[in-house]
Amino acid sequence: MQSLQKITSRFIPLRIENVDTDQIIPARFLKATTKDGFGKNLFRDWRYENDDEAQPKTDFVLNQKQYAGEILVAAKNFGCGSSREHAAWSLQDYGFKVVVSSFFADIFKNNALNNGVLPVTVTDAFLQQIFAVGAKDTLTVDLEKQTITIDASGATEKFDINSYKKTCLLNGYDDIDYLLSMKTEIEAYEKANQS
Amino acid sequence: MGKTIFDKIWDKHVVKIIEDGPSVVYIDKHLIHEVTSPQAFSGIEKRGAPLFRPAQIVATADHNVPTLHQELPIKDALSKFQVDTLIDNCKKHGVELYGLGHPYQGIVHVIGPELGLTQPGMTIVCGDSHTSTHGAFGAIAFGIGTSEVEMVFAAQCIMQSKPKLMRINIDGALKNGVVSKDIILYIIAQISASGATGYFVEYAGSAIRALSMEARMTICNMSIEMGARGGMIAPDQTTYDYIQGRMFAPKGAAWEQKLAAWKQLYTDADAKFDMEINIVAKDIDPMITYGTNPGMGLSIQGTLPTIESFDDVTEKQNYEKALKYMGLTAGQTLLGMPVQNVFIGSCTNSRIEDFRLVASIIKGKQKHPGIKTLIVPGSQEVAKQIKAEGLDKIFEAAGVEIRQAGCSACLGMNEDKIPAGEYCISTSNRNFEGRQGAGARTLLASPLTAAAALLTGKITDIREILN
Ligand code: SF4
Numbered sequence: 001m002q003s004l005q006k007i008t009s010r011f012i013p014l015r016i017e018n019v020d021t022d023q024i025i026p027a028r029f030l031k032a033t034t035k036d037g038f039g040k041n042l043f044r045d046w047r048y049e050n051d052d053e054a055q056p057k058t059d060f061v062l063n064q065k066q067y068a069g070e071i072l073v074a075a076k077n078f079g080c081g082s083s084r085e086h087a088a089w090s091l092q093d094y095g096f097k098v099v100v101s102s103f104f105a106d107i108f109k110n111n112a113l114n115n116g117v118l119p120v121t122v123t124d125a126f127l128q129q130i131f132a133v134g135a136k137d138t139l140t141v142d143l144e145k146q147t148i149t150i151d152a153s154g155a156t157e158k159f160d161i162n163s164y165k166k167t168c169l170l171n172g173y174d175d176i177d178y179l180l181s182m183k184t185e186i187e188a189y190e191k192a193n194q195s
Numbered sequence: 196m197g198k199t200i201f202d203k204i205w206d207k208h209v210v211k212i213i214e215d216g217p218s219v220v221y222i223d224k225h226l227i228h229e230v231t232s233p234q235a236f237s238g239i240e241k242r243g244a245p246l247f248r249p250a251q252i253v254a255t256a257d258h259n260v261p262t263l264h265q266e267l268p269i270k271d272a273l274s275k276f277q278v279d280t281l282i283d284n285c286k287k288h289g290v291e292l293y294g295l296g297h298p299y300q301g302i303v304h305v306i307g308p309e310l311g312l313t314q315p316g317m318t319i320v321c322g323d324s325h326t327s328t329h330g331a332f333g334a335i336a337f338g339i340g341t342s343e344v345e346m347v348f349a350a351q352c353i354m355q356s357k358p359k360l361m362r363i364n365i366d367g368a369l370k371n372g373v374v375s376k377d378i379i380l381y382i383i384a385q386i387s388a389s390g391a392t393g394y395f396v397e398y399a400g401s402a403i404r405a406l407s408m409e410a411r412m413t414i415c416n417m418s419i420e421m422g423a424r425g426g427m428i429a430p431d432q433t434t435y436d437y438i439q440g441r442m443f444a445p446k447g448a449a450w451e452q453k454l455a456a457w458k459q460l461y462t463d464a465d466a467k468f469d470m471e472i473n474i475v476a477k478d479i480d481p482m483i484t485y486g487t488n489p490g491m492g493l494s495i496q497g498t499l500p501t502i503e504s505f506d507d508v509t510e511k512q513n514y515e516k517a518l519k520y521m522g523l524t525a526g527q528t529l530l531g532m533p534v535q536n537v538f539i540g541s542c543t544n545s546r547i548e549d550f551r552l553v554a555s556i557i558k559g560k561q562k563h564p565g566i567k568t569l570i571v572p573g574s575q576e577v578a579k580q581i582k583a584e585g586l587d588k589i590f591e592a593a594g595v596e597i598r599q600a601g602c603s604a605c606l607g608m609n610e611d612k613i614p615a616g617e618y619c620i621s622t623s624n625r626n627f628e629g630r631q632g633a634g635a636r637t638l639l640a641s642p643l644t645a646a647a648a649l650l651t652g653k654i655t656d657i658r659e660i661l662n
């Protein structure tokens with residue numbers, strides 16, 4: 001997994017609530033057996049008319065030239081629905097390192113963290129402040145300090161992340177490395193609890 | 196202070212608590228399917244680690260399978276490759292597979308309980324959000340992502356923070372024509388599609404106690420649709436009776452021993468929840484959804500909210516977006532609106548009891564000529580039972596075909612899809628944009644409401660047929 005410390009970037013504002021993982025990556029793209037190449041189908045049905053890459057929907061933010069960056073900012077309850085990790089893979093493959101929302105669905109949050117994409121939960125008020133700034137403005141997300149800043153105004157908010165996940169992300173470790181190092185303890189647990 | 200049933204099971208499965216981090220939780224049973232497992236198999240192979248406890252894993256193929264002519268090779272090349280990859284991986288790693296053609300094959304959340312694999316007190320995971328279904332047996336069961344599937348392969352554990360706990364009490368008797376699907380659609384409409392995020396839910400109360408295991412599974416199944424990590428119901432005599440005698444249920448002395456342990460699985464009277472909701476069963480009508488998330492539901496007699504009823508700008512925009520997608524108007528009623536498709540199936544409502552319910556409504560009647568149907572049992576076992584009980588004859592006489600087991604039109608992944616722009620009354624669990632196929636318009640409802648539409652060709656209050 002790639003490590004992530006601090007990023008300053010413009011952002012893409014997605015003012016839609018309850019973005020479910022079926023929209024992030026529709027089911028017909030789940031037939032792959034590898035993790036690669038999902039970015040091109042990210043938000044596929046919101047991005048293209050008739051599933052045709054030659055016909056981008058101009059009213060969708062990913063197709064609007066004024067927006068760019070490695071940060072996606074979405075309205076509340078982002079990532080609800082299906083547990084498909086393909087949603088996290090497609091955001092990561094497209095180039096997003098951070099997703100900001102006022103509320104994340106549980107499974108999505110875990111999936112994102114497990115793939116080096118940082119979910120940043122902000123207050124509703126701060127989210128509105130972000131949506132209010134211009135397309136050229138940048139945000140800075142500092143994982144070490146657990147802060148997100150709107151660079152133009154200097155407005156800053158702290159965000160939560162548990163220290164274990166933070167260490168993993170800062171260093172690019174993953175949970176599987178950790179669990180593999182715990183084999184003896186797990187075997188001891190099994191012995192004690194075999195019923 | 197007393198413990199909740201969740202606490203009792205969770206505490207017993209914590210191998211280690213990481214300070215200011217998640218807990219390492221031991222998993223008793225791991226269910227896998229073709230869509231969310233291939234990257235986990237290749238991940239573990241890349242690490243050069245073997246599967247830690249392959250005997251605790253059961254696999255099936257469900258999402259990609261056709262529901263007609265399962266004896267023939269799968270036509271779609273990518274679907275076929277994914278199903279074949281599962282077969283190869285299971286063979287290579289010594290995992291039991293109930294694949295196409297196997298008498299135990301079916302939707303993963305239908306076969307687990309049916310085979311007696313799902314038991315009270317267990318921790319159960321699957322790379323599928325509707326794993327919450329298994330909570331109906333008093334198990335901690337929840338969906339995980341593919342990285343976590345790989346964790347369970349590697350160490351039979353996952354890393355999870357303990358969720359907050361919510362109890363939803365539903366008391367009293369249900370009205371005529373109201374079934375468990377209506378209960379859960381009602382709850383989600385009340386608390387919204389994100390109302391239980393961060394929580395694990397226990398369903399309790401006299402209305403829950405009165406439900407069959409099938410009906411309890413329908414409720415736990417849709418816990419995820421309000422954002423909950425999972426849902427569960429304490430086991431009781433109904434649970435034990437359902438499990439006893441099933442293929443993988445404990446037998447003889449082992450049964451007695453397990454039963455004694457299961458009887459300890461209840462929430463103590465003085466246990467505390469982070470949140471508690473009380474619902475009166477008789478307030479619930481037959482329900483239907485009108486929007487593009489499961490929280491957008493109302494009584495079948497109700498009218499859609501007006502645009503003015505939303506204060507928040509984003510919420511208003513979202514509602515307008517949903518109306519546009521669904522081709523509906525604010526303030527309208529749904530009753531009497533023509534529909535083109537009826538889907539009865541999915542891990543929410545494809546069990547034998549669902550087919551009995553539908554058969555009781557359509558018996559001796561004819562399908563409306565304007566309706567196309569997808570009637571799909573959840574498993575080979577359910578299909579077999581439908582025949583054994585002669586229900587297939589009732590469907591056939593009504594002009595309705597019963598297909599073969601799989602996820603079918605629940606998600607637009609296999610051959611079964613709803614055409615763009617058409618309405619489908621669906622007994623499944625998600626009405627997201629494009630969920631049943633690009634442009635498909637899903638109206639979630641109970642099997643009874645679906646059966647009513649099958650006969651009338653339009654959205655109908657089932658009570659008009661029952662009375
Ligand atoms: S029936 Fe639908 S919700 Fe259930 S496991 Fe299959 S695709 Fe998922």
